[in-house]
Amino acid sequence: MKLIILGVGGMGALSLSKIVAQMSMNRNISVRSSEIHGMAKKGGLVEVQMKIGEGKSGVVLQKTADFTLVLDEAYLDYGKAFLREDVFGFIVLKNKDKEWIVKDLGDIRFANALILGRFVKQQNLFTNDDAIEVLKNFKFFKKNRIAFERGLV
Amino acid sequence: MKLFLSGNEAIAFGLVEAGVRFIVGYPGTPSSEVIPTAMDIKKRFGIKGYFDWSVNEKVAFEEATAASYSHIGSAVVMKQVGLNVAMDPFMNTAMTGAPGGLVVVVADDPGPHSSQTEQDSRFLAFFAKIPVLEPSTPQEAYGFSKKALFLSRNFEIPVMIRSVTRVSHSREDIEVGRLDDLQVKPNFIRDVDRFAATPHFRLILHKELNEKIESIKKLKWFSDFEEYFEGGVLIVTSGVSFAYLYDIVKDNNLEDKLKLLRISMSYPLDLEKLKKAIDKTGSKRVLVIEEGYPVIEMQLKTKMPTVEGRLSGLVPNEGELTIDKIGEILAKAGVLNQKSHGFVLPPFKRPSLCPGCGHRSAFYAIKQVFKNKAIYASDIGCYTLGLNLGAVDTVHCMGASISFGFGFDKVYSLFGKNDQVVVATIGDSTFFHSGMPALVDAVHNNSKLILVILDNSTVAMTGNQTTPADKYNQIGEKTKSIEIERVIEALGVEFLKIRDAYDIDGMINDLKHAKDFVLDNKVPAVLIFRHPCVYSGEGLENNIRFKNIYINKDLCTGCRVCVNQFECPSLIFDEDRKKVFIDVATCIKCGQCVKSCPFDAIKVEQ
Numbered sequence: 001m002k003l004i005i006l007g008v009g010g011m012g013a014l015s016l017s018k019i020v021a022q023m024s025m026n027r028n029i030s031v032r033s034s035e036i037h038g039m040a041k042k043g044g045l046v047e048v049q050m051k052i053g054e055g056k057s058g059v060v061l062q063k064t065a066d067f068t069l070v071l072d073e074a075y076l077d078y079g080k081a082f083l084r085e086d087v088f089g090f091i092v093l094k095n096k097d098k099e100w101i102v103k104d105l106g107d108i109r110f111a112n113a114l115i116l117g118r119f120v121k122q123q124n125l126f127t128n129d130d131a132i133e134v135l136k137n138f139k140f141f142k143k144n145r146i147a148f149e150r151g152l153v
Numbered sequence: 154m155k156l157f158l159s160g161n162e163a164i165a166f167g168l169v170e171a172g173v174r175f176i177v178g179y180p181g182t183p184s185s186e187v188i189p190t191a192m193d194i195k196k197r198f199g200i201k202g203y204f205d206w207s208v209n210e211k212v213a214f215e216e217a218t219a220a221s222y223s224h225i226g227s228a229v230v231m232k233q234v235g236l237n238v239a240m241d242p243f244m245n246t247a248m249t250g251a252p253g254g255l256v257v258v259v260a261d262d263p264g265p266h267s268s269q270t271e272q273d274s275r276f277l278a279f280f281a282k283i284p285v286l287e288p289s290t291p292q293e294a295y296g297f298s299k300k301a302l303f304l305s306r307n308f309e310i311p312v313m314i315r316s317v318t319r320v321s322h323s324r325e326d327i328e329v330g331r332l333d334d335l336q337v338k339p340n341f342i343r344d345v346d347r348f349a350a351t352p353h354f355r356l357i358l359h360k361e362l363n364e365k366i367e368s369i370k371k372l373k374w375f376s377d378f379e380e381y382f383e384g385g386v387l388i389v390t391s392g393v394s395f396a397y398l399y400d401i402v403k404d405n406n407l408e409d410k411l412k413l414l415r416i417s418m419s420y421p422l423d424l425e426k427l428k429k430a431i432d433k434t435g436s437k438r439v440l441v442i443e444e445g446y447p448v449i450e451m452q453l454k455t456k457m458p459t460v461e462g463r464l465s466g467l468v469p470n471e472g473e474l475t476i477d478k479i480g481e482i483l484a485k486a487g488v489l490n491q492k493s494h495g496f497v498l499p500p501f502k503r504p505s506l507c508p509g510c511g512h513r514s515a516f517y518a519i520k521q522v523f524k525n526k527a528i529y530a531s532d533i534g535c536y537t538l539g540l541n542l543g544a545v546d547t548v549h550c551m552g553a554s555i556s557f558g559f560g561f562d563k564v565y566s567l568f569g570k571n572d573q574v575v576v577a578t579i580g581d582s583t584f585f586h587s588g589m590p591a592l593v594d595a596v597h598n599n600s601k602l603i604l605v606i607l608d609n610s611t612v613a614m615t616g617n618q619t620t621p622a623d624k625y626n627q628i629g630e631k632t633k634s635i636e637i638e639r640v641i642e643a644l645g646v647e648f649l650k651i652r653d654a655y656d657i658d659g660m661i662n663d664l665k666h667a668k669d670f671v672l673d674n675k676v677p678a679v680l681i682f683r684h685p686c687v688y689s690g691e692g693l694e695n696n697i698r699f700k701n702i703y704i705n706k707d708l709c710t711g712c713r714v715c716v717n718q719f720e721c722p723s724l725i726f727d728e729d730r731k732k733v734f735i736d737v738a739t740c741i742k743c744g745q746c747v748k749s750c751p752f753d754a755i756k757v758e759q
């Protein structure tokens with residue numbers, strides 16, 4: 001599976017990629033990623049490309065990804081460019097999702113778990129339990145679970 | 154234990170596991186994560202070792218050489234331009250040897266993504282006559298680091314691990330081995346003919362070095378080539394390019410079109426053996442695709458003049474060899490039918506100092522005082538982005554702000570009107586790194602330079618590493634803080650002012666005084682504008698934070714003075730309403746922009 005995660009500095013794109021990596025490792029599936037965060041600290045794009053169960057490099061080309069997860073709407077077109085033509089794996093964190101998260105959960109960083117929920121729902125490599133197994137070890141498991149389950153509906 | 158490690162983290166694990174107990178270096182993207190990881194490993198696994206930052210790469214290299222002379226497994230870590238700084242000891246240690254083992258970890262930055270040059274460190278390994286190993290993935294970075302120490306110890310020769318941004322900053326699931334605390338004992342055996350060799354003995358050492366290289370050339374594993382696939386066109390490759398090529402073959406089903414011959418040690422190369430391996434494949438056409446300069450290609454060309462690569466014009470001579478680029482090269486060579494699809498670029502955002510960064514306020518003050526009249530020599534660090542405020546004219550290499558300032562001032566004083574103001578800006582860590590010797594020169598030779606030290610108490614650009622001014626290192630061990638102001642005083646500087654970089658009026662005042670002082674006295678003035686980096690957790694927590702900051706819409710005329718002159722990325726011009734607004738998601742409510750509005754439209758609430 002080829003996966004792209006796009007966000008801006010501080011949005012948790014890196015943590016999200018690490019959660020997916022841990023899910024893979026727990027299942028003994030190989031996982032690789034390539035991070036591009038040149039000027040992330042300066043407000044720029046954080047881009048993580050991942051290959052799960054395939055490849056030698058973590059690099060994913062445009063028009064080849066199975067899923068793109070976009071955490072910032074500024075990158076919609078760029079995110080779409082990575083998707084294969086025959087798939088529908090485009091998952092976006094919308095502004096109304098952000099509002100809900102900040103209002104109900106108090107911290108935009110729970111957006112990760114919500115997007116994870118949507119991702120898990122749409123594919124058949126990982127199960128809900130795989131995700132919970134990883135989120136369980138987080139400090140704010142309860143809130144993460146709420147966000148994750150929200151992503152599943 | 155399976156971990157999801159970056160290439161740099163993997164190198165740290167590999168080195169410590171292999172028995173390296175002395176690791177030093179200087180931060181620089183993309184190499185900066187190796188030493189912090191080693192320090193964490195030390196703390197987490199209770200390992201005895203010295204892992205920490207040095208003041209610069211040259212010093213680091215010498216420290217590690219002495220540790221290796223004492224038979225302690227050692228490593229030194231830097232980015233590619235860091236090796237330029239360490240060049241002198243680097244060349245010498247190749248000659249004298251490294252009894253305890255010395256692994257030279259260098260991360261190159263083809264692109265370049267965050268460097269001044271695209272130089273290929275393998276050429277410097279070639280130049281110094283030391284072996285260089287090229288991992289293609291984080292997994293290999295881990296394994297090659299262990300092999301590097303083994304090779305280095307056995308032949309008493311420094312061994313380079315050459316990483317690149319894409320290996321250092323990729324991640325992979327890696328099974329790491331046990332980390333045990335080893336019993337190591339320093340054992341420096343006096344041998345003046347080697348360690349204090351005069352030119353006569355250097356000749357002997359050079360001969361020994363040549364012999365070592367000859368033996369290493371023939372060594373099993375290191376000199377072996379891996380072969381993949383069964384196609385008719387042969388590609389000789391190494392490092393990250395190998396990983397890309399492997400993926401291209403798999404993804405495009407080119408198994409019966411291409412054959413890969415992968416080299417792990419690109420110097421020294423056993424050319425006879427390589428030629429035999431190539432001949433055996435029966436391939437009519439041989440391409441060389443390697444990231445960086447044509448290191449393998451130039452060597453191979455001496456035996457096979459028909460190989461194609463950078464020298465034949467097939468592969469471009471600058472820029473990163475991304476997987477897309479390699480695809481294009483293969484298409485050009487006629488071995489891949491690449492459907493060219495327009496590559497979509499992400500929306501461009503000009504890099505800018507962080508919202509609330511004290512450097513911005515300092516540059517703003519400098520610009521208010523000297524306008525476009527001064528020559529502004531700056532340096533390597535976040536503050537390079539003072540460019541956006543028009544207060545940076547030159548950025549060259551570490552420490553060059555002061556020496557450039559010296560040069561500008563001297564020629565203008567001698568050959569021009571004697572009132573040209575030259576302002577040099579340098580960060581605290583860069584000042585320690587290589588600014589100090591240049592300041593000695595400026596003081597000794599009466600330069601009327603104004604030096605502004607932008608002190609944010611950290612190495613911010615590369616991820617907030619500690620500096621010599623810190624009282625503790627990253628893992629809380631006590632260190633002695635070197636106070637910059639005392640260094641400045643000790644160097645004989647007669648004008649020194651220290652100011653919080655959030656005090657814009659105060660800085661403007663200091664700068665005016667400094668100008669009068671240098672013009673009257675023809676000697677340097679130093680100003681330290683100090684404010685903690687607000688990107689560090691601690692810096693942000695302790696930073697002044699107003700309850701609210703907003704734009705009074707009635708007062709804002711839409712003149713954009715704040716946006717253009719103060720340039721905080723949280724100040725955004727609304728094209729529809731023709732007014733500025735503040736982006737609450739990124740603004741840290743520091744209130745520094747208030748001064749920049751000529752109409753008093755930026756308001757704060759306490």
Ligand code: SF4
Binds near residue numbers: 536
């Ligand atoms: S990282 Fe720190 S020093 Fe660098 S621009 Fe941001 S606030 Fe300024």
Ligand code: SF4
Binds near residue numbers: 722743
């Ligand atoms: S208060 Fe002003 S200067 Fe400070 S971060 Fe916000 S917009 Fe930028």
